Amino acid sequence: MPIHDVNVMILDNDGVLRREGKQLPGVVELYAQLEKRGISNVLLSNNSRVTSDGLVRQMKQFGVKDFCKDQAMTSAEAAASWIRHNPSADRLEDMRVFAVGEEGVFRSLQELGIALANDQWDGQQWSGLPTDVVVGFNTKMDYATTMAPAWNAIHRGSRWIHTNGDVSYRNAAGAMLPANGAQLAYLSTTGKEPAAVVGKPNREMAESALRRMNVTQDQARIAVVGDNLTEDMGLADNLRSAGWNAEGWMVLTGVTTAEDCDDPSVDRVFQDIRQITRALLSR
Known part of the structure; x- marks a missing residue:
């Protein structure tokens, strides 16, 4: 899928937007481009200890002032949603x-x-x-x-x-x-x-977030951005297996090295989210 065809971005938190609790460079600029290009986005966290309210506070502290609760979901919230639907x-x-x-x-x-x-x-x-x-x-x-x-x-x-x-x-x-x-x-x-x-790499949390955004399979062109082969790239694989048009985008600011990226689940490799922003700006 051409990079400019992406209309949905699923982002991981640790190793992508922050590391060891500290903000990584490029967060504000990436979210500005997502807003400008109308790319629906959701921050998915496997961390069940936190809430989406906590993720909203984090993102506002990072400088993404218009970040709202609908742009975040935790595995705890996904589990509650799964129970409600099942x-x-x-x-x-x-x-x-x-x-x-x-x-x-x-x-x-x-x-x-x-x-x-x-x-x-x-x-x-x-x-x-x-x-x-x-x-x-x-x-x-x-x-x-x-x-x-x-x-x-x-x-x-x-x-x-x-x-x-x-x-x-x-x-x-x-x-x-x-x-x-x-x-x-x-x-x-x-x-x-x-x-x-329900958490990553299983697709239940992502599909719950996609339903909330009113995104359907026939219209979605998804980039899953993460730093972990098992959780993030595995999620992209599982979405593809379920019929979604999804790619796995690996960033090298977390637990995975460039040498580990020779894996069929990895479609694109970026040094960091700043490189993703430059790619979105390249046209």
């Missing part, structure tokens, strides 16, 4: 969800009117088994009040939705630590599998 009960109000995670998970469920069942676990057993278990990354978990009841509910038949399968993350000191994929592996010892893992 209810486990005849009526949404009959669903009771046990939530594992931090602010992003709880707020995303509550904002869509989904009732929580966390108060139904008394430390030993359920007073009412939840219909669903939603699991986001939790760095403050207590075994007795989070993973034990989640495991028990899934084992007994509650539907399981996982926000993302990220195996690890790098903390502020640069150390690699287990992430939500480790929680997925733990809960897999129930012998069950998640009904959905």
Whole structure:
């Protein structure tokens, strides 16, 4: 697809717009070009701990003053949206969800009117088994009040939705630590599998964002911009497999080096987002 045919851009956050919490060069200029050319865009974050409100604050701090909530989605919000579109009960109000995670998970469920069942676990057993278990990354978990009841509910038949399968993350000191994929592996010892893992590279989060933008397959020409072969380029692959016209655009400001880009999922390689902006300006 010619670069100027792109009319939708799906962007990653870490390694693309920021690194180690600090803004990378070229963010304001890229978003100015997207606005000027009418390119619909969404910032997709696998981080279930944050909210789209938090991403809006970040982008405004970066200087993108007109960035709005509809331009961002987290894996927690995508999980809540997935539940709303795929209810486990005849009526949404009959669903009771046990939530594992931090602010992003709880707020995303509550904002869509989904009732929580966390108060139904008394430390030993359920007073009412939840219909669903939603699991986001939790760095403050207590075994007795989070993973034990989640495991028990899934084992007994509650539907399981996982926000993302990220195996690890790098903390502020640069150390690699287990992430939500480790929680997925733990809960897999129930012998069950998640009904959905909604974050990247799976396409559920992207398709939820595309629906919100009223973008359809027949009109979309998508660039997935990221720094990660598995999550971002994998998302482009999965969108293509589902019939979307999508390319994977790799930037080298994150975890991937140029040597790693000899991969069929990578359609274009850019040094950074400034080079993407120059490419959009080249005509």
